[in-house]
Amino acid sequence: MAIVSGETCNKTMKFPQFDVALDESDHYFIKSNQSRKEKKCFNDANTCTCRAIMKEWKILEKNLPDSIYVRTYETRLDLLRAVIIGASGTPYHDGLFFFDIVFPSDYPNNPPKLNYLSHGFHMNPNLYPNGKVCLSLINTWHGDKVEKWTPKNSTILQLLVSIQGLVLNAEPYFNEPAHIRCINDSDAFSKLSLAYNEDVFIRTCKTMLCHIRAPPKNFEEFVHQYFCERGEFILASLNAYAGGKATVGGYQGDIKSSSRPYTSFQFQKISRKMFADLESAIKVLSTAKTEDPAIVVETNKPKIRLMQKIKNFFKFIFE
Numbered sequence: 112m113a114i115v116s117g118e119t120c121n122k123t124m125k126f127p128q129f130d131v132a133l134d135e136s137d138h139y140f141i142k143s144n145q146s147r148k149e150k151k152c153f154n155d156a157n158t159c160t161c162r163a164i165m166k167e168w169k170i171l172e173k174n175l176p177d178s179i180y181v182r183t184y185e186t187r188l189d190l191l192r193a194v195i196i197g198a199s200g201t202p203y204h205d206g207l208f209f210f211d212i213v214f215p216s217d218y219p220n221n222p223p224k225l226n227y228l229s230h231g232f233h234m235n236p237n238l239y240p241n242g243k244v245c246l247s248l249i250n251t252w253h254g255d256k257v258e259k260w261t262p263k264n265s266t267i268l269q270l271l272v273s274i275q276g277l278v279l280n281a282e283p284y285f286n287e288p289a290h291i292r293c294i295n296d297s298d299a300f301s302k303l304s305l306a307y308n309e310d311v312f313i314r315t316c317k318t319m320l321c322h323i324r325a326p327p328k329n330f331e332e333f334v335h336q337y338f339c340e341r342g343e344f345i346l347a348s349l350n351a352y353a354g355g356k357a358t359v360g361g362y363q364g365d366i367k368s369s370s371r372p373y374t375s376f377q378f379q380k381i382s383r384k385m386f387a388d389l390e391s392a393i394k395v396l397s398t399a400k401t402e403d404p405a406i407v408v409e410t411n412k413p414k415i416r417l418m419q420k421i422k423n424f425f426k427f428i429f430e
Contacts, residue, residue: 124333124336124337124340125336126180126332126333126336127180128175128177128179128180128181129168129171129172129175129180129181129182129183130182130183131182131183131184131185132182132183132184132185132192132328132329133184133185133329134328134329135184135186135187135190135328136328137327137328138184138187138190138192138211139211139226139228139242140189140190140211140212140213140224140226141187141190143189143190143213143224144189144213144214144215144216148216149216152216152217153187153188153189153214153216154188160214160216160217160218161188163218163219164188164189164214164218167266167267167268168183170266170267170268171267171268174268175268175271176272176275178195178196178198178275179193179194179195179196179271179272179275180193180194180330180333181193181267181271182329182330188214189213189214189216190211190212190213190214191211191212191213191214191223191267192209192210192211192212192327192329192330193209193210193212193271194207194208194209194210194327194330194333195207195208195210195271195274195275195279196208196337197279197315198275198276198279199360199363200281200360200361201279201280201281201283201360202281202283202307202308202309202311202312202315202359202360203234203279203283203311203312203315204312204315204348204360205315205319205341205344205345205348206315206316206318206319207318207319207322207334207337208227208228208234208274208279208318209227209228209322209327209330210225210226210227210228210244210271210274211225211226211228212224212225212267219262219265220262221250221260222248222249222250222260222265222270223249223267223270224249225244225246225249225270226242226243226244227239227242227243227244228242228327229241229242229318230317230318230321232314232317232318233314234283234311234314234315234318235278235279235283235286235311236283236286236287237252237278237286238278244274246270246273246274246278247259248260248265248269248270248273249270281360282304282308283307283308283311284300284303284304284307284308285304305358305359306375308358308359308360309359309374309375309378311359312352312359312360313378313381313382313385316345316349316385316388316389317385319338319345319389320388320389320392322334323338323392323393323396324392335396335399338392338393338396338397339393339396339397342389342393342396342397344364345389345393346386346389346390346393347362347364348362349382349383349385349386349389350386352374352378352379352382353374353379353380353382353383353386354379355374355379357374358374359374359378
């Protein structure tokens with residue numbers, strides 16, 4: 112099997128980027144918005160909240176980048192689940208980052224709430240082990256007025272793209288406010304950043320294992336497809352890092368074009384262990400039968416009917 116680039120892999124995925132799911136039972140916010148008043152906001156198509164959410168769906172359906180996938184739910188208009196693929200050139204490359212999202216009953220006056228599916232790993236100064244997402248856009252971190260949520264201009268798409276570009280970036284060490292002033296101080300802080308990237312990449316690999324072994328509901332097929340298509344590149348990058356042939360995020364499928372080789376001895380040792388663990392997990396995944404219930408999503412018929420209703424609703428409101 113030839114090594115597939117991230118861009119090519121995403122384009123060959125047959126999993127729809129935006130769709131309706133049937134099972135919200137493992138969603139972090141499943142117990143939210145349960146009062147009679149809150150339920151009415153999401154069940155009555157004439158409410159401002161419902162219309163605002165439908166508008167968000169339309170934006171997501173038409174504008175999601177190749178590296179972000181979203182599911183909404185048939186019976187819970189207030190819930191979303193999104194997965195962001197870690198970008199090339201970062202210590203998060205090729206990782207899958209799942210976020211559960213809930214709209215408040217007064218949306219869009221207030222921002223949605225997010226929970227990151229962390230599996231207990233501290234991936235970033237903005238992503239906590241308990242799932243908290245610290246970000247100005249959702250008012251969980253102080254910031255300039257232009258960085259805050261605004262009902263007229265802010266969207267879920269903007270939020271997801273911000274997480275991918277600003278949080279899951281190439282130097283997350285400097286996402287910590289206390290480290291920002293040190294960026295230009297000395298090589299010492301560059302080494303601290305590289306060491307942080309090594310730790311983050313190993314946690315990204317451990318998160319991959321968690322998703323392979325127990326994929327989030329409604330994304331079983333996605334996880335199966337993704338790692339079957341992207342697995343060889345992930346293993347090749349681990350092999351390069353284990354041999355000290357590229358810095359984290361620097362491997363692009365060709366050692367000659369990679370960044371200046373440097374990895375710590377400890378990181379090389381752990382990378383070899385992660386290579387063995389992921390190779391075994393991906394091998395099991397790639398040999399699994401496609402008819403295995405664990406990797407097959409629900410029948411598409413209810414989804415098709417519901418998506419048609421959504422499209423009719425869009426047409427009624429926006430055309």
